Amino acid sequence: MKIEWQGVMPAMTTCFDANSKVDLDFMARHCRWLVDNGCAGIIALGSLGEGATLEFDEKLAILKACVRAVGDRAPVVAGVSALSTAEAVRLAKAAAECGCHGLMVLPPYVYASGDWREMKAHVAAIIEATTLPCMLYNNPIAYGTDFLPEQIRELAEEHENLQAVKESSADVRRVTAIRALVGDRLRIFVGVDDVIVEGVNAGAVGWVAGLANALPRESVALFNYAKDGERDKAFELYRWFLPLLRMDTVPKFVQLIKLVQQEVGMGNARVRPPRLELVGEELAGALATIRAALEARPAALL
Structure with a gap:
């Protein structure tokens, strides 16, 4: 299946049961529900998917479950991240063997002081590990490494299967800066929920x-x-949605998004340590925001 690299591709959460085991049955059902509701693909094992807390075998089981769940209806993209380059390469190759259709390539975990030579070597090794089309994930806020537009162009010039960028710097100017350097060579995705309208207006083609x-x-x-370009409808829906979308931009975004899932009846709030579920005033405040938004859901705009 060819990836078009456009539209809404959820960074899928990883569901855990009461024993902190991955709930593969629910994840398969979740995949199908997302595609049924118009999502263009599934991205598993990213930051929101708690990839850093998953064992290698768990990652493969998740990827296989997602691929089986959606079949040929939508592409499944594997988030590739690891402490070492060797492990990331191993995961990239395994993702291809699992039937994934693409890779989302993350910078190294923990090693935030890497210079461009080191960053380039790491992601290049992953991109070269398979022939799968790849998306570069740039998130300087979370990972402390920043792929500048000039560096993204360099990677694009050297790797034909690098086809997209997930830009999560929260700076919409990055979208126009990347486009100015690479034109249509790379498809640009917004990776921060509360700048999606601005990002699309700047030229992003996916989210x-x-x-x-x-x-x-x-x-x-x-x-x-x-x-x-339906500005009035976009504005009204965005205005309603922003209190929830902003939950994607804070340190406890995983807990918050899973809490929203629980409130709509599609998942639970369980996270894997070192994350812990919200409690006390923090939980009460989050629930108040979520429930107020859900009660005011603008069905007429959907």
């Missing part, structure tokens, strides 16, 4: 979305309104 895990119809509608 790696967090809240889509709980609200895929709303996410797809918002993206399409922005893409199609």
Whole structure:
């Protein structure tokens, strides 16, 4: 299956049961539900997928479950991250063997002081590990490494199967800066939920979305309104959605997004340590925001 690299692709959460084991049955059902509601693909094992807390065998089991769940209806993209380059390469090759259709390439975990030579060597090794089309994931806020537009162009010039960028710097100017250097050579995805309309207006063609895990119809509608230039509808839906979308931009985004999933009846709030579920006033405040938004859901715009 060819990846078109456009539209809404959820950064899928990883569901855990009461014993902190991966709930593969639910994840398969979640995949199908996301595609049924208009999502263009599935991205597993990313930051929101708690990839850093998953064992290698768990990652492979998740990828296989997602591929089986959606079949030929939508592409499955594997997030590739690891402490070492060797392990990341191993995961990239295994993802291809699992039937994944593409890779989302993350910078190294923990090693935030790497210079461009080291960053380039790491991601290049992953991109070269298979022939699968790849998306570069740039998130300087989370990972402390920043792929500058000039460096992204360099990677694109050297690697034909690098086809897209997930830009999560939260600076919309990066979208126009990358486009100015690479034109249509790379497809640009917004990776921060609360700048999606601005990012699309700047030229992004896709959205790696967090809240889509709980609200895929709303996410797809918002993206399409922005893409199609329906400004009034986009504004109204965005205004309603922003209190939830902002939950994607804070340190406890995983806990918050899973809490929204629980509130809509599609998942639970369980996370794997060192993360812990929200409690006390923090939980009460989050639930108040979520429930107020869900009660005001603008069905007329969907």
